[in-house]
Amino acid sequence: xxxxxxxxxxxxxxxxxxxxxxxxxxxxxxxxxxxxxxxxxxxxxxxxxxxxxxxxxxxxxxxxxxxxxxxxxxxxxxxxxxxxxxxxxxxxxxxxxxxxxxxxxxxxxxxxxxxxxxxxxxxxxxxxxxxxxxxxxxxxxxxxxxxxxxxxxxxxxxxxxxxxxxxxxxxxxxxxxxxxxxxxxxxxxxxxxxxxxxxxxxxxxxxxxxxxxxxxxxxxxxxxxxxxxxxxxxxxxxxxxxxxxxxxxxxxxxxxxxxxxxxxxxxxxxxxxxxxxxxxxxxxxxxxxxxxxxxxxxxxxxxxxxxxxxxxxxxxxxx
Numbered sequence: 316x317x318x319x320x321x322x323x324x325x326x327x328x329x330x331x332x333x334x335x336x337x338x339x340x341x342x343x344x345x346x347x348x349x350x351x352x353x354x355x356x357x358x359x360x361x362x363x364x365x366x367x368x369x370x371x372x373x374x375x376x377x378x379x380x381x382x383x384x385x386x387x388x389x390x391x392x393x394x395x396x397x398x399x400x401x402x403x404x405x406x407x408x409x410x411x412x413x414x415x416x417x418x419x420x421x422x423x424x425x426x427x428x429x430x431x432x433x434x435x436x437x438x439x440x441x442x443x444x445x446x447x448x449x450x451x452x453x454x455x456x457x458x459x460x461x462x463x464x465x466x467x468x469x470x471x472x473x474x475x476x477x478x479x480x481x482x483x484x485x486x487x488x489x490x491x492x493x494x495x496x497x498x499x500x501x502x503x504x505x506x507x508x509x510x511x512x513x514x515x516x517x518x519x520x521x522x523x524x525x526x527x528x529x530x531x532x533x534x535x536x537x538x539x540x541x542x543x544x545x546x547x548x549x550x551x552x553x554x555x556x557x558x559x560x561x562x563x564x565x566x567x568x569x570x571x572x573x574x575x576x577x578x579x580x581x582x583x584x585x586x587x588x589x590x591x592x593x594x595x596x597x598x599x600x601x602x603x604x605x606x607x608x609x610x611x612x613x614x615x616x617x618x619x620x621x622x623x624x625x626x627x628x629x630x631x632x633x634x
Contacts, residue, residue: 371405386442408433411456418464432459484518568622576615
């Protein structure tokens with residue numbers, strides 16, 4: 316489909332399966348209990364869309380003479396003429412809106428925004444200048460739709476001039492795809508619009524949509540994107556294995572101490588699933604003085620150093 320404004324005179328095809336009302340990937344994986352409700356909503360939305368397309372498609376197209384006559388009457392303030400001009404150009408809005416599918420806004424919403432542009436174009440249109448209304452209105456309809464996409468479809472709002480750059484590139488993409496019928500390259504796009512390849516690549520990157528962290532994974536719809544993101548604070552498997560090995564060794568070394576030394580070390584440093592305790596707390600429980608507990612701690616640490624040294628483990632191995 317081209318961007319020719321005379322597309323208003325083409326027959327409007329029925330909306331395809333990928334248009335408004337189609338279930339998103341997340342909805343398709345909803346619970347079975349909600350499936351009948353979702354299906355009914357989709358069917359209703361498809362029916363509403365088709366009814367609207369049928370209604371506006373039934374309006375006959377104006378001849379140039381009829382269009383000029385009704386446009387003059389609308390410009391003079393006649394309400395009925397204004398309504399007739401709008402109704403007979405709604406199919407132009409639909410054809411333009413379809414160029415912007417898969418941009419984050421449903422088809423019916425795109426049509427609604429385009430209709431606002433159509434109304435604005437009618438308010439400014441001067442039939443005495445000799446232009447067809449469809450030619451004049453096309454610019455206003457596109458501007459209204461593109462501004463809506465810029466404001467509503469992106470998590471991060473882009474400046475107007477950036478959105479215009481994106482639209483220029485996307486129009487070139489559509490043109491090349493329809494002309495070639497195969498996958499196109501960035502070089503072809505850049506050549507068509509006479510822009511540097513780097514600029515085209517940058518603009519296409521800006522057009523990438525931001526995925527929701529709650530969106531399901533394609534390979535496993537039962538999990539979301541958030542579930543697949545690595546935790547920067549978590550140990551990698553090798554570090555975790557090494558940590559477990561050190562814990563096992565430490566348990567073996569402490570087991571070689573005397574009972575008193577083992578109790579003091581385990582409680583002083585929170586080993587063996589025990590809580591860390593102060594010297595005073597340990598002294599009370601063991602019925603010893605604080606100083607005696609401190610001495611046992613020093614003796615136990617010295618003993619652990621000798622045990623570790625005999626095992627051939629260095630400081631570098633532990634860290």
